[in-house]
Amino acid sequence: MDMDWMAWTAPTAIFFLCIALMLAGMTVWEVVSPTVEAKGFLPMRTTRGDRLFIGLLGSAFIHLGWLAATDASLWGASAVSLVWIALVIRFG
Amino acid sequence: MDKVQDNRAWFLIIPVFLIVAFSAVVPLMTVVNYSVQEIFGPGQTFFVGTEWFEAVLKDERLHDALVRQIIYSLAVLAIEIPLGILIALGMPGGRSAKTSLTLVLLALPLLIPFNVVGTIWQIFGRGDIGLLGATFRAIGIDYNYTNNSAHAWVTVLVMDVWHWTSLVALLCYAGLQSIPPAFYQAAKIDGASKWAVFRYIQLPKMRGVLIIAVLLRFMDSFMIYTEPFVLTGGGPGNSTTFLSQYLTQMAVGQFDIGKAAAFSIVYFLIVLLFSFIFYTIITRTGEGEKK
DSSP, X not given: OOOGGGXXXXXXXXXXXXXXXHHHHHHHHHXXXXXXXXXXXXXXXXXXXXXXXHHHHHHHHHHHHHHHHXXXXXXXXXXXXXXXXXXXXXXX | OOOOOOGGGGGGGHHHHHHHIXXXXXXXXXXXXXXXXXXXXXTEEEEOTTHHHHXXXXXXXXXXXXXXXXXHHHHHHHHHHHHHHHHHHHSOOSSSHHHHHHHHHHHHHHHSOHHHHXXXXXXXXXXXXXXXXXXXXXXXXXXXXXXXXXXXXXXXHHHHHHHHHHXXXXXXXXXXXXXXXXXXXXXXXXXXXXXXXXXXXXXXXXXXXXXXXXXXXXXXXXXXXXXXXXXXXTOSTTTTOOHHHHHHIIIIISOOHHHHHHHHHHHHHHHHHHHHHHHHHHHHHHHHHHO
């Protein structure tokens, strides 16, 4: 099937592949070990999926904030985002 | 008897999954692809990285439109939600001609297409031929939504309240109708005041529909385009130019597809964030009630 109309680029393809792998991984994790709602530093009880969503949404805003505030390399924002996601998933 | 675990029911969501993928996920992925490229035409694309996002995030007009949009959406919620609840509380219950008539009257504004609503209010507000504009002039108020920002804002806001409060009222009414009479009888025996009945019976029972009402009204008002476009065209100046209109100018007017795509993603993330915050606050309030 011709996918030219979607104007794919290598970075966006890798980005969506990561998201797809993450969702697949979460599905397998859920089947192997079903999630239990837990209360961490976030102000509400969350499941593992909730925490991933909050982590990803927060990461998007970290990247946008980084772009708006500094001219430094975007890898810095990615590093901060990874730490943020790990914190939310583990302690959120 | 042990509960039978059967995951085959998951197959039933495949049609929905396919429809959502086709109508939402694939277009969104395409927009993400566009947002990192300069688009000159079909097949003429050049990778520019995060350039468009930087341009959008540093765009003063966008900041102004965003502030305007947030104020507008919060004003819409602050007016339409309490007003909708009040109307629902005042509506006749049971099955009667009065109930049917009220429901039909309330549903009328919801049936009118968005561009027609804009046109109705455009004529309604005109000082020469419109009832509202002429009335204001007759009582000495120099009302003119085409050259006064405050008047334009109030008109756009009132138009939205007129168009959409019915939706909130109908949702709340459905919530109120689902309350069993036994609740009211118990409250009467306890000598509960009208406020106590509202606070401890009606409001908690309306929680589900209120979540839907707040989310729908927030998302709709945050993405409003047609009505202000027809009524004021975004003016006077840029005073009623909201995010959608600015986005359309960028994508269709200037054919700046890459920048408009980056703008769309930022816009989408803002809507997602606010919806998540509202949803969390409302569902948490409900958890408190249950405890």
